[in-house]
Amino acid sequence: MTGDKRLETKDKNMDYSSFLQMKEEFSLLAVMVFLLVYDIFASEKALRYFQPIALVLFAAHTLLNCVPREAFEVAGGMFQYVPMQTYVKTILNVGTLIVLLQAHKFLNEDTNRIKRGEFYFLTFSTLLGMYFMISAGNFLMFFIGLETASIPMATLVAFDKYNKKSAEAGAKYILSAVFASSISLFGMSLIYGTTGTLYFNDIAVLFTGTPLQLLAFVLFSVGLFFKISLVPFHLWTPDVYEGAQTNITSYLSVISKGAAVFVLFTLLVKVFVHIIADWQPILYGLAVVSITVANLFAIRQQNLKRFLAFSSISQAGYILLAIISGTALGMASLVYFVLVYMFSNLAAFGVISVIEQKSKKILMSDYNGLYQTNPKLSFVMMIALFSLAGIPPFAGFFSKFFIFSAAAQQGFYVLVFIALLNTIISLYYYLLVVKAMFINANESPIETVTSDIPAKISFVLCTVGILVVGLISTIYSQIALFSFGI
Amino acid sequence: MVIMSAAVTYMYLTERAAGNLATMLFTADTVWYAPFNIHYSVGIDGITVAMLLLSSIIVFTGVFASWKIDPLPKEFFLWYSLLSIGVYGFFISTDLFTMFMYYEIALIPMYLLIGVWGSGKKEYGAMKLTLMLMGGSALLLVGILGIYYQSGATSMNILEICKTNIPIQAQYYLFPLTFMGFGVLGAMFPFHTWSPDGHASAPTAVSMLHAGVLMKLGGYGCFRVAIYLMPQAAHELSWIFLILTGISVVYGAFSAVVQTDLKYINAYSSVSHCGLVLFAILMLNQTAMTGAVMQMLSHGLMTALFFALIGMIYGRTHTRLITEMGGLMKIIPFFGVSYVIAGLASLGLPSLSGFVAEMTIFVGSFQETDTFHRVLTIVACTSIVITAVYILRVVGKILYGAVQDKHHEHLDPATWYERLSVVTLIVAIFAVGSAPFWISSMISDSVMPVITQLAK
Numbered sequence: 001m002t003g004d005k006r007l008e009t010k011d012k013n014m015d016y017s018s019f020l021q022m023k024e025e026f027s028l029l030a031v032m033v034f035l036l037v038y039d040i041f042a043s044e045k046a047l048r049y050f051q052p053i054a055l056v057l058f059a060a061h062t063l064l065n066c067v068p069r070e071a072f073e074v075a076g077g078m079f080q081y082v083p084m085q086t087y088v089k090t091i092l093n094v095g096t097l098i099v100l101l102q103a104h105k106f107l108n109e110d111t112n113r114i115k116r117g118e119f120y121f122l123t124f125s126t127l128l129g130m131y132f133m134i135s136a137g138n139f140l141m142f143f144i145g146l147e148t149a150s151i152p153m154a155t156l157v158a159f160d161k162y163n164k165k166s167a168e169a170g171a172k173y174i175l176s177a178v179f180a181s182s183i184s185l186f187g188m189s190l191i192y193g194t195t196g197t198l199y200f201n202d203i204a205v206l207f208t209g210t211p212l213q214l215l216a217f218v219l220f221s222v223g224l225f226f227k228i229s230l231v232p233f234h235l236w237t238p239d240v241y242e243g244a245q246t247n248i249t250s251y252l253s254v255i256s257k258g259a260a261v262f263v264l265f266t267l268l269v270k271v272f273v274h275i276i277a278d279w280q281p282i283l284y285g286l287a288v289v290s291i292t293v294a295n296l297f298a299i300r301q302q303n304l305k306r307f308l309a310f311s312s313i314s315q316a317g318y319i320l321l322a323i324i325s326g327t328a329l330g331m332a333s334l335v336y337f338v339l340v341y342m343f344s345n346l347a348a349f350g351v352i353s354v355i356e357q358k359s360k361k362i363l364m365s366d367y368n369g370l371y372q373t374n375p376k377l378s379f380v381m382m383i384a385l386f387s388l389a390g391i392p393p394f395a396g397f398f399s400k401f402f403i404f405s406a407a408a409q410q411g412f413y414v415l416v417f418i419a420l421l422n423t424i425i426s427l428y429y430y431l432l433v434v435k436a437m438f439i440n441a442n443e444s445p446i447e448t449v450t451s452d453i454p455a456k457i458s459f460v461l462c463t464v465g466i467l468v469v470g471l472i473s474t475i476y477s478q479i480a481l482f483s484f485g486i
Numbered sequence: 487m488v489i490m491s492a493a494v495t496y497m498y499l500t501e502r503a504a505g506n507l508a509t510m511l512f513t514a515d516t517v518w519y520a521p522f523n524i525h526y527s528v529g530i531d532g533i534t535v536a537m538l539l540l541s542s543i544i545v546f547t548g549v550f551a552s553w554k555i556d557p558l559p560k561e562f563f564l565w566y567s568l569l570s571i572g573v574y575g576f577f578i579s580t581d582l583f584t585m586f587m588y589y590e591i592a593l594i595p596m597y598l599l600i601g602v603w604g605s606g607k608k609e610y611g612a613m614k615l616t617l618m619l620m621g622g623s624a625l626l627l628v629g630i631l632g633i634y635y636q637s638g639a640t641s642m643n644i645l646e647i648c649k650t651n652i653p654i655q656a657q658y659y660l661f662p663l664t665f666m667g668f669g670v671l672g673a674m675f676p677f678h679t680w681s682p683d684g685h686a687s688a689p690t691a692v693s694m695l696h697a698g699v700l701m702k703l704g705g706y707g708c709f710r711v712a713i714y715l716m717p718q719a720a721h722e723l724s725w726i727f728l729i730l731t732g733i734s735v736v737y738g739a740f741s742a743v744v745q746t747d748l749k750y751i752n753a754y755s756s757v758s759h760c761g762l763v764l765f766a767i768l769m770l771n772q773t774a775m776t777g778a779v780m781q782m783l784s785h786g787l788m789t790a791l792f793f794a795l796i797g798m799i800y801g802r803t804h805t806r807l808i809t810e811m812g813g814l815m816k817i818i819p820f821f822g823v824s825y826v827i828a829g830l831a832s833l834g835l836p837s838l839s840g841f842v843a844e845m846t847i848f849v850g851s852f853q854e855t856d857t858f859h860r861v862l863t864i865v866a867c868t869s870i871v872i873t874a875v876y877i878l879r880v881v882g883k884i885l886y887g888a889v890q891d892k893h894h895e896h897l898d899p900a901t902w903y904e905r906l907s908v909v910t911l912i913v914a915i916f917a918v919g920s921a922p923f924w925i926s927s928m929i930s931d932s933v934m935p936v937i938t939q940l941a942k
Contacts, residue, residue, distance in 0.1 A: 329521060391594045392587045398519075401583070401627075405522055408631035416631065420624035427620050431597060431613065439601040439609060473519045480521045 018074050024065045025131050031057045032124045039117030054120050062093035080137035083482040088262045095255050095342040101458035102350045103247035122152040130259035139188045139198040150177045157244040169243025176236040184223025190216030200271045209275040227260035228316045231290040241309035250349030253312045258338040265323045283324050290317030295425040302363050304352050325406040332480035333402040340399040343465030347384035351377050358449045369442030378437040380459050385430040387466045395470035523641045528578040532932030533779050537577045540786045544698040545570045548691035550907035551794045565595035573699050582630045582642040593619050603689040615684035622670025629664035657719035664712040672704025672764050673757045675734040685753035690797025697756045698790035702782045705763040717940045724768045732862045734761030739872035748796045748806045759785040766847040772937050774850025776930040784839035788831040791911040795825050802897040813889040820900045822885045824908050829877040831915050839918035
């Protein structure tokens with residue numbers, strides 16, 4: 001078949017020295033290995049500095065790898081780099097950094113101190129998996145990345161293993177993840193069966209939309225839909241979000257989801273470009289269902305982690321609007337949306353996690369009168385929620401506007417309108433939390449919480465992100481500059 | 487707090503200075519988001535200047551009306567300033583995106599201002615107001631995106647888009663979307679229900695600013711975006727909205743008659759008066775449109791005065807029900823006299839601002855000679871009579887007659903900041919009412935571009 005011929009030509013071009021070009025991956029791997037060795041061999045005294053060292057190293061890794069480079073291919077097209085990926089990876093890095101900063105206090109508790117090394121190693125493994133998933137140029141590489149990201153994730157979800165809920169969440173996550181992966185794998189095997197190749201570039205040419213190929217596409221995409229937790233593949237989300245430790249939940253809701261939406265977009269416009277008329281309606285339906293169902297469920301939630309779980313499902317639905325457009329504008333809007341969503345969601349989860357650690361309180365009614373005792377935290381929470389709801393001058397307004405704009409450009413006015421109606425519902429439930437914090441009276445509000453310095457840094461980062469990213473257009477222009485490379 | 491008010495005053499003065507100079511567009515334009523052709527562009531014309539003047543006066547007096555706000559004064563003025571920024575920004579924007587952004591900026595502080603500092607059913611009122619206005623903005627956003635992409639313009643600037651021709655089929659669905667979107671804020675009939683609940687539960691300064699200025703955003707937006715950019719559809723579809731706004735004019739006035747809460751009376755009267763603004767805009771002729779802008783100005787001033795007075799009276803009597811008040815003219819004469827002036831302005835007494843505005847509107851409306859417009863105009867005219875009924879009823883009930891509650895026999899006289907706030911508004915009402923020509927000529931010049939657009 002033609003595919004095999006292409007494979008041969010690829011193999012001739014193989015050059016092992018080019019592996020070094022995978023700078024981001026190697027740098028993260030170096031950090032991981034160093035931390036693993038340090039955790040095992042360092043003396044008790046030196047271990048006290050474990051977390052600061054880890055954070056500084058990771059921050060350095062983030063900074064070193066934030067400049068986009070020329071596009072290249074490694075391993076005969078197994079690994080394809082385009083400049084846009086640097087932005088996505090940087091967004092993931094910054095998000096991970098914020099999560100780690102927020103988790104600092106949790107990991108310093110006596111019961112968790114011994115597991116710190118594992119926490120960092122597992123988190124970075126999932127991140128590494130996402131890197132490979134993002135840069136994959138071949139379905140095999142893609143699948144390896146996906147699994148490298150999923151399996152450590154399940155361990156992280158069950159991190160607090162003596163907590164029944166956490167253990168249960170871990171089991172739930174791994175079972176549903178494996179199920180989704182296997183369906184996805186079946187899809188990939190059908191893709192291979194119909195095209196004779198696993199390379200993205202070749203499939204793009206050969207994938208013309210025969211019925212079997214359509215089946216393959218649908219099965220394959222289930223794996224990603226599961227990761228993004230779109231309705232109806234979302235059922236694991238609330239339970240896992242609730243059961244997992246809050247910092248891990250925030251990681252799951254932002255980083256894992258952000259990587260997956262980007263990959264979905266790349267695959268759809270790069271590999272499945274010929275069947276655009278087929279996937280657009282599928283995503284259309286998924287977007288409408290996800291946004292609406294998740295919003296309606298979110299109204300009823302009392303537990304704030306479940307609440308944000310449903311909110312994140314509906315946000316994922318909004319992201320689909322950018323994907324549906326299938327244009328460079330949509331791509332830029334998507335990356336920008338993920339960036340803004342990351343800051344907003346991490347800020348909200350950060351507040352929940354510091355309050356949960358202090359008082360073990362997680363219900364919305366516990367937040368009544370929070371402003372009296374914790375004005376700063378309430379303020380951060382409010383900004384985050386307004387940003388999620390898409391209220392200017394916070395960044396969420398801009399990101400939502402761009403997404404709607406990208407969809408409207410392609411003529412999806414009805415979809416935009418449905419999404420907009422849903423923003424009203426979402427504003428309602430976000431305002432419920434704001435109302436609890438600022439308006440509702442409470443005899444005994446949560447006592448004043450003092451967060452440690454890393455957590456404070458993370459809040460400053462998030463707040464600045466939410467306020468600045470929208471108003472400063474250079475960030476968007478930078479992203480848009482490279483979106484045409486897809 | 488003093489610093490805050492100084493900042494607001496400063497804003498007021500600069501705006502005022504700009505207002506006196508500007509009779510044409512001061513435009514400034516910076517590229518903001520190039521991929522979407524979004525520019526940060528501002529500019530003002532006569533209508534904007536009138537609106538800015540109105541906003542400045544109301545923001546300024548609102549600060550004095552809430553001089554002793556309690557609790558959390560810092561937060562109150564933070565949100566209050568954000569609200570004012572939204573209002574100013576909206577009026578000066580000539581770019582659809584920035585316009586929409588400022589519209590939403592003005593929206594959210596409302597929730598907290600009403601929810602935290604309001605009274606009565608404040609959570610309900612605040613939530614209803616925010617969600618309904620958000621619904622309006624949802625319609626609006628689809629409208630704006632539609633206008634931009636359908637016109638094929640290379641920028642979201644209104645002045646650029648009006649040079650292009652939006653296809654007539656697109657106008658047919660974009661015009662209602664945009665008009666309804668702004669109409670929600672302008673309290674057009676089926677979408678007016680947020681207004682009474684919201685205004686009744688809001689704190690004084692917020693009621694003033696909201697009824698005085700924010701509702702004008704709706705009228706201004708209908709005028710500047712819906713009619714200016716989509717003139718053909720405006721001609722074709724104006725009859726639907728004329729009926730709706732005609733209903734709001736009369737229905738608002740009738741509702742005001744049966745209310746017993748002072749704030750509800752005034753809120754329904756605002757529905758009626760703002761309905762008149764939209765009604766006049768839809769007449770699509772120069773005189774009526776000028777009258778509409780005059781009405782915005784006049785209604786803004788007098789409704790702000792009403793809400794300020796109601797807030798001050800409520801602060802003393804601790805009731806807003808007219809059945810529980812009486813004889814206040816003797817006890818607090820300053821408020822009594824001011825209330826009468828506000829009432830007279832509202833029912834359109836010559837030399838006060840209301841007369842000029844309503845006169846211009848109805849003269850303009852009668853220029854449309856077909857039966858449909860005639861009938862509607864006559865129906866709308868009846869609102870003047872109904873207005874007189876509810877204004878005089880309230881004045882007679884609460885200011886004269888026997889004192890109803892003996893706690894009301896000794897009430898504190900007006901403080902200096904209350905006097906300052908009230909007097910400023912009264913002076914403005916007299917100024918517009920007795921020397922309307924410089925304002926109305928300024929406005930009618932600026933209405934011309936829309937009229938030429940409509941004649942295309």
